[in-house]
Amino acid sequence: MHSPYLRRRITNALAMLLSTLATLVGLAFLAWILWETLRQGISALNLKLFTKITAYGEDGGLANAMVGSLIINFVGIAIATPIGVLAGTWLAEYANRTKLGESIRFLNDILLSAPSIVMGLFVYTIIVLPSTALTHGSTTFSGFAGGVALALIALPVIVRTTDEMLRLVPATLREAALSLGVPQWKLTVQVLIRAARSGIVTGVLLALARISGETAPLLFTAFGNNFMAINPMEKMSSLPQIIYQYANDPGESMHALAWAGAFVITMFVLLLSLVSRLILSRSKVSHD
Amino acid sequence: MSIVSSTDILEQRTRRDARHERLFRWLLKGCALIVLAALLGAAGATLWGGREAFTTFGWHFLVSSEWDPGNDVYGALVPVYGTLVTSFIALLIAVPVSFGIALYLSEVAPAWLRTPVASAIELLAGIPSIIYGMWGLFIFAPFFAEHFKPWLTNNLGNKPDDGQLSWVAEHVPFIGKLFGSDYPFGASILVAGIVLAIMVIPFISSVMREVFQTVPTPLKESAYALGSSTWEVAWNIVLPYTRSAVIGGIFLGLGRALGETMAVTFVLGNSMRLSSSLLDPGTSIASAIANQFSEAVGLQKSALMALAFLLFVVTFIVLLIARLMLRRLASKEGR
Numbered sequence: 001m002h003s004p005y006l007r008r009r010i011t012n013a014l015a016m017l018l019s020t021l022a023t024l025v026g027l028a029f030l031a032w033i034l035w036e037t038l039r040q041g042i043s044a045l046n047l048k049l050f051t052k053i054t055a056y057g058e059d060g061g062l063a064n065a066m067v068g069s070l071i072i073n074f075v076g077i078a079i080a081t082p083i084g085v086l087a088g089t090w091l092a093e094y095a096n097r098t099k100l101g102e103s104i105r106f107l108n109d110i111l112l113s114a115p116s117i118v119m120g121l122f123v124y125t126i127i128v129l130p131s132t133a134l135t136h137g138s139t140t141f142s143g144f145a146g147g148v149a150l151a152l153i154a155l156p157v158i159v160r161t162t163d164e165m166l167r168l169v170p171a172t173l174r175e176a177a178l179s180l181g182v183p184q185w186k187l188t189v190q191v192l193i194r195a196a197r198s199g200i201v202t203g204v205l206l207a208l209a210r211i212s213g214e215t216a217p218l219l220f221t222a223f224g225n226n227f228m229a230i231n232p233m234e235k236m237s238s239l240p241q242i243i244y245q246y247a248n249d250p251g252e253s254m255h256a257l258a259w260a261g262a263f264v265i266t267m268f269v270l271l272l273s274l275v276s277r278l279i280l281s282r283s284k285v286s287h288d
Numbered sequence: 289m290s291i292v293s294s295t296d297i298l299e300q301r302t303r304r305d306a307r308h309e310r311l312f313r314w315l316l317k318g319c320a321l322i323v324l325a326a327l328l329g330a331a332g333a334t335l336w337g338g339r340e341a342f343t344t345f346g347w348h349f350l351v352s353s354e355w356d357p358g359n360d361v362y363g364a365l366v367p368v369y370g371t372l373v374t375s376f377i378a379l380l381i382a383v384p385v386s387f388g389i390a391l392y393l394s395e396v397a398p399a400w401l402r403t404p405v406a407s408a409i410e411l412l413a414g415i416p417s418i419i420y421g422m423w424g425l426f427i428f429a430p431f432f433a434e435h436f437k438p439w440l441t442n443n444l445g446n447k448p449d450d451g452q453l454s455w456v457a458e459h460v461p462f463i464g465k466l467f468g469s470d471y472p473f474g475a476s477i478l479v480a481g482i483v484l485a486i487m488v489i490p491f492i493s494s495v496m497r498e499v500f501q502t503v504p505t506p507l508k509e510s511a512y513a514l515g516s517s518t519w520e521v522a523w524n525i526v527l528p529y530t531r532s533a534v535i536g537g538i539f540l541g542l543g544r545a546l547g548e549t550m551a552v553t554f555v556l557g558n559s560m561r562l563s564s565s566l567l568d569p570g571t572s573i574a575s576a577i578a579n580q581f582s583e584a585v586g587l588q589k590s591a592l593m594a595l596a597f598l599l600f601v602v603t604f605i606v607l608l609i610a611r612l613m614l615r616r617l618a619s620k621e622g623r
Binding site for chain 1: 384415
């Protein structure tokens with residue numbers, strides 16, 4: 001065989017080999033991370049995790065952190081969902097191809113990957129500082145502030161999915177409703193959002209998956225609390241925050257607790273992404 | 289009579305509908321403006337919080353490597369350096385690997401394998417960053433310290449264990465400094481870069497894969513018909529066609545890497561000392577804030593806010609470039 005052909009074939013074979021290798025490396029790291037989380041997490045699982053609070057230290061569990069995480073995430077989603085769905089609706093139905101609409105869509109994509117720790121500092125400035133000043137220090141950090149910080153992170157995810165899903169709704173549906181004399185707001189609420197419902201729900205689930213592992217924005221907003229806190233106006237613990245704290249602790253048994261927390265979060269996030277994928281594949285619309 | 293009243297009712301209803309419509313429109317627009325407010329607010333709040341540091345130190349803040357809470361003197365150089373270098377290392381690793389993955393998934397892999405492998409890689413993107421951090425701290429950093437670090441310090445660094453400089457450290461400039469370290473643990477700028485790379489690979493590779501799929505099939509088939517190999521089609525047809533979006537994807541990854549907090553904080557070692565070695569511990573903007581903000585008061589708090597402002601502005605610009613680049617391909621597609 002002539003040498004130029006040979007060289008090209010070798011180059012090609014090498015490139016194919018390297019690209020396969022790159023994929024294997026990516027998958028290997030995924031497997032490694034998941035495997036360690038499963039192994040260390042399962043070996044640290046026990047009933048105490050769910051019944052005892054973190055005040056007991058290494059003899060305790062993570063009950064208050066789990067409850068805190070649920071409350072903070074709930075507050076975050078409860079704030080971000082209505083705002084996000086309405087904003088996404090505006091982008092898709094009212095401001096599509098207008099200048100302001102396009103710029104907000106564009107900025108929303110930037111907010112999607114903005115550093116979460118800065119969002120935490122933002123909420124610290126607009127909620128924690130004023131509430132400290134107004135209540136003379138009796139309310140400082142709070143689960144509510146943490147929820148707002150998470151809402152800012154969930155918001156762009158929900159806006160984007162709502163926007164995308166509504167734009168997938170066929171125009172004939174809009175025309176049919178408008179031809180019956182339905183006002184546009186009724187069309188939007190009763191026809192379009194209903195048609196795009198499963199997509200919007202997926203967006204909310206994805207947003208929940210995204211925020212339930214967030215740590216950085218909670219450090220200066222919800223802060224942490226070694227006791228059970230139900231009132232969102234109190235300092236509140238959360239799983240990621242307690243993982244951060246325990247993993248940096250020199251004690252080995254604290255590390256085990258941190259792994260257990262990591263295991264719980266990972267399972268929760270993976271379950272969420274699985275469920276949202278199922279919903280999406282059933283409604284047969286594509287999503288990136 | 290009855291006709292008049294029914295037009296009245298109709299008119300009333302129209303007016304009511306118009307009113308509701310206006311209200312609804314304003315509500316929606318208000319919600320959309322919250323997105324804008326969040327971005328402006330984050331920039332404004334950190335700038336306002338950091339004003340004291342900016343006015344006290346001026347431009348010196350950006351170039352000073354001093355970070356001394358005892359004397360209340362703060363400079364941004366060490367965390368800025370850590371952020372930039374860790375992100376640079378991350379891209380250095382992640383870009384070729386992501387390109388390989390995207391190439392494999394779009395051209396090399398058998399069709400039945402593509403979807404499961406792509407979903408598995410995307411699963412990596414869904415893992416919370418704190419899990420990466422823990423894995424890095426407890427698993428990867430010790431592994432690195434045991435298996436890779438000795439080799440690097442002995443063969444490339446200027447502080448080998450036996451005191452004998454290797455040929456590379458002696459003859460190649462900078463290399464010795466980059467890999468010289470007498471710090472015994474794994475946590476270091478290099479390890480943080482590697483963990484970051486693993487984090488951003490799924491982002492970059494999924495953007496690359498998506499844009500590779502937008503290349504018109506006739507274009508690729510023409511090249512194949514002329515006798516191109518798979519690699520030549522990828523390098524000479526697919527990559528030039530998608531260049532702007534590929535760069536956009538890389539910048540998207542860079543934006544993630546710059547602002548990442550948890551994954552880095554665990555493996556950076558939290559040292560505010562400037563070191564030329566990649567194997568020494570360091571800090572980044574995000575991890576300095578995470579580590580110090582809750583205990584900081586006065587000027588230190590302001591300096592951390594100022595750092596956050598710098599981080600926000602830099603990531604904003606990087607992400608802006610990313611989105612503009614990505615948009616260019618979308619407009620070529622006529623979307």
